[in-house]
Amino acid sequence: MSATSKPSADPSPTASLSPSQRENETAATIRAHLRWGWWSLLIFLSLGVALEAFHGFKADFYLNVSLETRRLMWTLAHAHGTLLGLVNIAFAATLRSVPQWDERSRGLASGCLKAASLLLPAGFFLGGIKVYGGDPGLGIVLVPVGALLLFVTVFLTARSLAAEPAASSSFAPPPSPETGGRKSGRK
Numbered sequence: 001m002s003a004t005s006k007p008s009a010d011p012s013p014t015a016s017l018s019p020s021q022r023e024n025e026t027a028a029t030i031r032a033h034l035r036w037g038w039w040s041l042l043i044f045l046s047l048g049v050a051l052e053a054f055h056g057f058k059a060d061f062y063l064n065v066s067l068e069t070r071r072l073m074w075t076l077a078h079a080h081g082t083l084l085g086l087v088n089i090a091f092a093a094t095l096r097s098v099p100q101w102d103e104r105s106r107g108l109a110s111g112c113l114k115a116a117s118l119l120l121p122a123g124f125f126l127g128g129i130k131v132y133g134g135d136p137g138l139g140i141v142l143v144p145v146g147a148l149l150l151f152v153t154v155f156l157t158a159r160s161l162a163a164e165p166a167a168s169s170s171f172a173p174p175p176s177p178e179t180g181g182r183k184s185g186r187k
């Protein structure tokens, strides 16, 4: 880890929120990504079913060799949309493990992931609607933008896990009546 990383006790932007506000924010972000992930899965698995049907009905607009760019684009839209749905669910599952992740960086990672989950598959799908021989349509420009945003999310998430967890982690057990609300374990 770099010597420039902030000490874990640094109260920075997270200090502005009370522990219960922070807990609520985390729960809301988790729910948002779970919702996003499961709806994405439904949409892009349905696209897979549509592609399957195009094969079944030997749809010319999909299977004609002169339109293979369209087939590639729509297959990529299906695959990326489905996998990004799973990435959203993985992101939601990661959030509880990084209670020390500061609000701003976490919000940025979350926003970039949502935008990437939209732009990447949409870019492939739109790029396949009108194709120019071997070239996809203009919609494909959304793909590198989405890819960049996805890199931002992945970098911020990986970096948040590199930092030491703060002493008051959300893994701490709730105060029991015997301890009178005192924290057990470390003094």
Ligand code: HEM
Pocket (backbone or CB within 6 Å): 045, 048, 049, 050, 051, 052, 055, 071, 075, 078, 079, 082, 083
């Ligand atoms: C987690 C679930 C899924 C994932 C990660 C996934 C991923 C992928 C990937 C990576 C490809 C590209 C394969 C290649 O070209 O080498 C693909 C193709 C395809 N998938 Fe899925 N898929 C999933 C579920 C489904 C479902 C449920 C269906 C439909 C019942 C489906 C239908 C298709 C079809 C028809 C193709 C081929 C399209 C073509 O080449 O014309 N997929 N999928």
